[in-house]
Amino acid sequence: xxxxxxxxxxxxxxxxxxxxxxxxxxxxxxxxxxxxxxxxxxxxxxxxxxxxxxxxxxxxxxxxxxxxxxxxxxxxxxxxxxxxxxxxxxxxxxxxxxxxxxxxxxxxxxxxxxxxxxxxxxxxxxxxxxxxxxxxxxxxxxxxxxxxxxxxxxxxxxxxxxxxxxxxxxxxxxxxxxxxxxxxxxxxxxxxxxxxxxxxxxxxxxxxxxxxxxxxxxxxxxxxxxxxxxxxxxxxxxxxxxxxxxxxxxxxxxxxxxxxxxxxxxxxxxxxxxxxxxxxxxxxxxxxxxxxxxxxxxxxxxxxxxxxxxxxxxxxxxxxxxxxxxxxxxxxxxxxxxxxxxxxxxxxxxxxxxxxxxxxxxxxxxxxxxxxxxxxxxxxxxxxxxxxxxxxxxxxxxxxxxxxxxxxxxxxxxxxxxxxxxxxxxxxxxxxxxxxxxxxxxxxxxxxxxxxxxxxxxxxxxxxxxxxxxxxxxxxxxxxxxxxxxxxxxxxxxxxxxxxxxxxx
Numbered sequence: 001x002x003x004x005x006x007x008x009x010x011x012x013x014x015x016x017x018x019x020x021x022x023x024x025x026x027x028x029x030x031x032x033x034x035x036x037x038x039x040x041x042x043x044x045x046x047x048x049x050x051x052x053x054x055x056x057x058x059x060x061x062x063x064x065x066x067x068x069x070x071x072x073x074x075x076x077x078x079x080x081x082x083x084x085x086x087x088x089x090x091x092x093x094x095x096x097x098x099x100x101x102x103x104x105x106x107x108x109x110x111x112x113x114x115x116x117x118x119x120x121x122x123x124x125x126x127x128x129x130x131x132x133x134x135x136x137x138x139x140x141x142x143x144x145x146x147x148x149x150x151x152x153x154x155x156x157x158x159x160x161x162x163x164x165x166x167x168x169x170x171x172x173x174x175x176x177x178x179x180x181x182x183x184x185x186x187x188x189x190x191x192x193x194x195x196x197x198x199x200x201x202x203x204x205x206x207x208x209x210x211x212x213x214x215x216x217x218x219x220x221x222x223x224x225x226x227x228x229x230x231x232x233x234x235x236x237x238x239x240x241x242x243x244x245x246x247x248x249x250x251x252x253x254x255x256x257x258x259x260x261x262x263x264x265x266x267x268x269x270x271x272x273x274x275x276x277x278x279x280x281x282x283x284x285x286x287x288x289x290x291x292x293x294x295x296x297x298x299x300x301x302x303x304x305x306x307x308x309x310x311x312x313x314x315x316x317x318x319x320x321x322x323x324x325x326x327x328x329x330x331x332x333x334x335x336x337x338x339x340x341x342x343x344x345x346x347x348x349x350x351x352x353x354x355x356x357x358x359x360x361x362x363x364x365x366x367x368x369x370x371x372x373x374x375x376x377x378x379x380x381x382x383x384x385x386x387x388x389x390x391x392x393x394x395x396x397x398x399x400x401x402x403x404x405x406x407x408x409x410x411x412x413x414x415x416x417x418x419x420x421x422x423x424x425x426x427x428x429x430x431x432x433x434x435x436x437x438x439x440x441x442x443x444x445x446x447x448x449x450x451x452x453x454x455x456x457x458x459x460x461x462x463x464x465x466x467x468x469x470x471x472x473x474x475x476x477x478x479x480x481x482x483x484x485x486x487x488x489x490x491x492x493x494x495x496x497x498x499x500x501x502x503x504x505x
Contacts, residue, residue, distance in 0.1 A: 012059045014086075015039050016072060019064075029121075163196070203243050346383050357393070361400075372490075372493065373487065388452075388483075389481070404417045418484070428472055468484070
């Protein structure tokens with residue numbers, strides 16, 4: 001037996017052959033030609049299928065055309081049915097040209113006459129190279145397919161809308177974000193012959209520079225969008241060019257800008273109210289003095305009664321004036337403040353509204369130490385929470401304000417718990433988990449969605465937290481909502497970037 005070369009190429013072969021001598025002759029020829037064959041000889045269909053299933057799989061199938069209980073064409077059919085890409089060479093002691101052609105048409109890569117094995121090795125080497133090429137191509141195609149899937153998933157998940165359109169402006173692709181921005185489901189958008197100009201999108205203008213547009217969605221709602229576009233193949237003719245159009249939703253940004261404008265107006269109105277309250281003080285003092293002088297003169301019983309009424313109402317005006325001045329007084333550094341006094345200033349401002357809606361306020365102010373805080377900010381939190389409680393209570397409701405000094409199990413330091421509870425409609429569970437998100441509101445167009453978010457930021461800067469629990473009113477079961485604010489007594493509050501700006505509830 002000839003000695004194998006050290007660099008002989010190993011080769012796993014599935015051989016369909018019933019003659020052991022022919023198999024040995026074939027193996028010797030392959031060894032002399034630089035291979036190190038690992039032959040698995042089979043004679044039946046069952047053995048052939050088991051050979052195909054073995055691991056590692058065969059690299060080459062050599063099959064005798066005729067066997068007593070099996071045949072090369074049957075083996076070829078079984079190989080093609082398995083879906084495996086393994087080179088198949090048909091062999092025979094005597095094969096006509098018609099038989100050889102039929103084998104090639106059936107999928108055999110080549111045929112070899114046993115008496116002329118000189119053709120075998122070149123055929124094997126060629127088919128092994130082509131099989132390797134096909135395997136590499138499949139690997140590249142699989143990698144490309146995976147890459148395309150990954151790219152499509154990425155594009156579809158982008159928060160920015162992406163449209164593809166042909167030269168005439170017909171939309172050929174829309175990712176999920178674009179479909180939502182245009183008021184469509186993705187499929188519905190592509191099923192229609194929709195054009196860019198249907199939405200007022202001028203791609204030629206958007207290519208020059210991004211543009212803001214206002215469009216009507218397919219569902220009837222409106223949207224503010226920033227539109228930018230580019231050509232994917234600018235070297236083509238105008239009709240053959242493909243456009244990529246990017247859409248960015250500006251609705252939240254526009255909403256934020258409007259809220260900031262409204263906030264600035266509120267701040268100006270607050271400063272104006274404080275200025276007016278300050279100017280009222282002077283004539284108010286004069287009127288008070290006049291009433292005092294009148295009280296020391298001779299009056300009829302009715303006159304005396306009217307004077308007392310006037311004095312009470314004037315005292316109330318004076319109190320509102322003082323509370324207005326205190327409410328809009330801003331501080332640049334934290335001061336020791338009485339939480340009960342802060343709550344009373346807010347209640348004074350809401351007094352008319354509370355009386356008009358016939359809402360009863362229960363005060364349960366326990367003895368608590370002064371709190372180091374930014375007064376204006378804590379007062380704004382109370383405004384937001386009390387305003388929400390009034391909105392939820394409707395007519396004839398009840399609101400309870402409570403303060404307690406305590407030490408929580410989760411926090412070692414002492415603090416003050418301030419609670420505002422109402423017996424209103426309650427908050428649904430799906431809304432409860434989103435209450436502190438910016439721009440989320442349960443009040444429809446009347447709410448800004450910033451009050452609780454700002455309140456949470458303020459309390460966090462003071463080292464505290466806000467908790468809420470609620471029960472929705474159902475039938476005979478009363479609803480209620482309880483907001484509990486915890487503020488540490490010895491915490492050092494952090495000022496906001498702008499301590500003078502107050503946001504609406």
